[in-house]
Amino acid sequence: MNEQLFIQDVTLRDGSHAIRHRFRVEDVRTIAAALDAAGVASIEVGHGDGLAGSSLNFGPSPVGGDLAWIAAAADVVTRARLTTVLLPGIGTIDDMKAAVDHGVRAIRLATHCTEADISRQHIAKARELGLDTSGFLMMSARTDPADLAEQAAVMEAAGAQCVFVADSSGQLTMTGYRDRVRALRDRLDAATEIGVHAHHNLGLSVANSIVAVEEGVTRVDASLAGLGAGAGNAPLEAFIAAADLQGWKHGCDLFALMDAADDLVRPLMDRPVQVDRETLSLGYTGVYGSFLRPAEQLARTYGLSTRDLLVEAGRRQMVAGQEDMLLDIALDLRARTDSPADTARTM
CATH class of the missing domain: 1.10.8.60 (Helicase, Ruva Protein; domain 3)
Known part of the structure; x- marks a missing residue:
């Protein structure tokens, strides 16, 4: 694997679930600055359920919504691509435009793994706005590899430059991830990137991410200390350590990520992010x-x-x-x- 991996940190978005969407603006600023300095390619910021997710149903944010978090990150990020997520049906195109006005330069349009069609107009608008645009197929264990690949093709046809296999429940084993990535690679254009978003509920997030990269994935999601819903995401520092041992290029400073995980993120946890x-x-x-x-x-x-x-x-x-x-x-x-x-x- 000679191509440099695109490391996308999701601490400040998916990690929001783990602390009940209660990031303070100063937390976002400090963590985003540390991630930027440590060399990650992208920093994703926002409510765990995407733009406009702050609500009684999904969990209210103490700062009133995503834009305050996004603006705080934009103040300190000098190199990484500032990213956010939108779930059609929760967020709107107007929410997307507001995020762009506050500094977002990339977006992921997330749908259930069988509902890619509802993202078409949002993907098209994101491309029109000049955003780096990805599709994000949640709960990818809920459908078989061939059907998932067809859903990915819907997102690609709408303009997605990358499609993520998102194991939102952490149910996939290495075989399940391998089969899904292969199916997408066989179905999509060679120029369309594939991403991995692994959760740790079976303790397999780093292993699944490694398998995905071996099958051609170039974008990898992870978070500091694994902060995220359930048992969390692939721990960023653990994945980078493994990537180093594999000899993969990624542009990140492992020790800086270790320090940020232990010094900045673990103290915010009001429930351990762990397999229990x-x-x-x-x-x-x-x-x-x-x-x-x-x-x-x-x-x-x-x-x-x-x-x-x-x-x-x-x-x-x-x-x-x-x-x-x-x-x-x-x-x-x-x-x-x-x-x-x-x-x-x-x-």
Whole structure:
């Protein structure tokens, strides 16, 4: 692998999930400056659910939305490409234009892995605005490689310059990632890049990212200390260490990333970003990482097991944007627990 990898840090976007979207402006400024100095190619900033995601449904931001975070990063980033995410149906083209006005130079249009068609007009507008434009196929474990490749082709036809295989639930193994990247490479134009966005719920994010690069991926998502939904993303410093051992070019300063992870990011965690019974349940059952924190809150409120809530969400094949439906699950489980029949069986 002689081509230099494009390292995209997602600490300040996907990492938002892990701290309930409560980044302070000064946190964004400090972390973005450290990432820029450490040599990452792109720094993604915004609400975990993308532009306009700050809401009661997805989690409100204490600063009122994405633009304050984006402006803070733009103040200190001198080299890296400032990036954000938009989920059609949550964010709008007007939100995209506002992000550009505040310093964004690249955008990723994210959809469920079977719904690429809803991103067409957003991708076209992003290209018209001169943005580096990527498609982002979330929950890629939920469809087979051939169908995923067809969805990627929809994004490519709309103008996407790169398409990411996003394992939002952390359910894919190395074989699953390899098969999906190969399918995309066979289907897409050679000039269209492919990206990897791996989550760590099965503990495989770095391994999956390595396999993806071996299959031709050139853009790699990762975050400092793995900060992200569920058990987090591929830890940036761990992936860069492995890339060094592989002899891959990436342009990053490993020790600077180690320091930023431990000194700047870990102190912000109010819940360890790790593989535990709850986050492992996400990967095992294929549930989007953003379900973790609301499931934990509902479990405390109703005296339930977080794992039971997440397993049932997986059984119902819930997807991003349906986090509020966890309440229905909680009420169902609570009623089941309180039923006379269940009480008799436990006596």
